Amino acid sequence: MNDQLLPVILCGGSGTRLWPLSRETYPKQFLPLAGQHTMLQQTASRLRGLPSSIPVDLSTVVVCNREHRFLAASQLLAAGVDRARILLEPSGRNTAPALTLAALQAQADGNDPVMLVMPADHVMADLPAFHEAVSCAFPHACAGAMITFGIVASRAETGYGYIQRGEPHGPGIDSIASFAEKPDAERAQRYIDDGNYLWNSGLFMVRASIWLKAIRTCRPDIAAACATAMAQAQKDLDFVRPDGAAFEACPADSIDYAVMERLPAMPELGVPACVVPLAVGWSDLGAWDAVWEISPHDSSGNAVVGDAVAHDCEGSLLFSSSRLVAGVGLEHIVVIETPDAVLVADKRQTQDVKQIVAMLRQNGHALAQNHRKMHRPWGWYDAIDSGDRFQVKRIVVNPGASLSLQKHHHRAEHWVVVKGTAEVTKGEEVFLLGENESTFIPLGHVHRLSNPGKVPLEIIEVQSGSYLGEDDIVRLQDTYGR
Template structure:
């Protein structure tokens, strides 16, 4: 039996807009260091020594929209996985864990699942390892274990767990789960010492979870089982059957199972909690990131090209240009290539209202950044007008775009760096720096990078329609249609 890390990477992180977008959510961002939050999660069990050996590959459950960048970030972190489960639609955390448990049962027979959201920060890894080791015996013996954070303040943004008797060193019974409190109640919880923040981290045997979900929500188990039975494999990806999974109820691990276990002792799955102080944060909004960040003597946290003058208690995140602040305080200022947000720290929980308006107006800033990642590299739409668009395209060494054709646009390519292998109709030829070519409307073409350096080109599109859906693919290395 192994300890299997299960990384839940399906969140959207709307309160961290404009950096976090629906197709590039916060777990894919490097918010607290050089590694992204997904990469930090993937390496979180490195060096763990406990009763069980950690499986060599994590199970990742994520949205199909950002599967390629997820796989690439896992590889870059030294944690490649052949078990990246793609949800065709979002159904919350309980179905995601059910898919992972079914996968472990099928691939390994049995195992203990350590469920970790990909968008959390844990500063003290050694303390986290100690907490996991404390709860592991209980999980092996058939309990469902959660991890509660010893509260540092009277927080109203988290749910709470009331701890019961100690059942083993460092492991407690769960007395109750409590919804997010008001300020006075939160202060009482903090003063009592009997309450922990609900972290959203869980540990449970795969067969125990399936028994529990089968008891409390048989429709969910049936839909997930049918989705796994109908799965298809594509490189590192496990594509869950869409029709079956769309019928799955949506629910969280807490509501679907964890909170019901204490009222169902006849099921024989006791709920347990391990208290821990590990420097945890769910980085739910920009004010939480400011609290985590290193700050100067004036309480400012700056990242990117930032100039501060007479500024206090302010977070500034610049990604593409210089941001200057003069005579301001208690603000969050976030700059990206296509959007700038300015808010008081006390208002950052309401950023999701801005995202909701953008979605209602179908503004692209709600869904994706100007720079779009693809399995072969990325492109940045740097300019555009009524009948033209200019892109900066990067192709990774050895990678290639699909063999494709456009009905409504022609393209001009100029090589800025590297070597390009171009297929144009029946021709195939090489281009080097400062050379260019023209792809007429309706002509089959492909761009490849045969070299060892990143290929950079400038592409100028012209035509009556320039949308990304004007692509007819004939061949594609990555299985896209």
């Protein structure tokens, strides 16, 4: 069999129900919520160990928001995925346009692979069982079917859509009889009692040409907009940038609504709609109650993550990022601590955390979007303290990386090296600073900070001036094209 399986990772979404840990600039797919590796990294590694009878195309296609491009690239590289093709969406248009971009990219080199479409924010505990399901689906996708993976339901869940299984399509795979929207509690229980309904996972397998055939038939407007966007795409470093204006004109729709739900009623298209049942310890970690569910529990059902302790608590989640969190007498409560925000919620109402984020956005609060610790392509900085006319940052620069050559109109900066070696450009001067050495960058002075060493460079920066906003940066040269 010459067909290859191409991993396609959909890395959009903002994860607002997992605030304050997940924020718009650093959403849940980039967080290590279920182990040491981030959810994106786990997804990118999910096909390792697949039987050799299914050849995997190692040039994984990743579709993500352009604001997350360096974050996605660095995490993929750290996970050993060094041949990824990263498509940058100018704006979110849901999963159908994202998959259309990926299919067009998959065919760009003249091949027509079978795509395994995986959201970047799912958790699977049983990878051998997942590999078995992928192996079951693969020959049917090669033959022209479009396949989704339905999660074997463990409870009457109202937060997921459902798939009704039809007649068998082959061993371990069924045709799809119908789709059902997220039900109320009574209807969800009927689905469970029926035994023929699966949760809709958002995982798909389909050949690139078959998807393009289906989307051109079902949603020609989406197909046309994406085709134009990719025809006018620009290569930027290791990224592919679809044309912004063309993609902005693309309607938003999901894979399910745009195509999958229509296929059972369109036999003339010749694309069977099938489902493979999946029992792999799956979760989409949609809210904090799901994080509690997958975490180890003590004898009272509490999940304790980080520097946290619980006394006389039951069924609660205590999550610490930066300091001690102590809970006493809590029942079914979620406490999530980050350096700049704390969430306390009834575990049964964690779906409503997104309403808090909406309120913060409405009030113009930056904590809806940003963490105190901000990641950049060269490393990261943490805004430690601020007050009238001053701000203190801890800055870490990766080995070999540089900030842009820049200047500021409204602030001066003092730099103190606490770890590593800094190469400093200040006006016409270029010099090195070692640990415990410092320099002063006057207001309006052209400057650059670089790390010529092999270990991370860490400095403390004290800014002073009349305005300290991040938009007071005039970039003269920038390695990262910002």
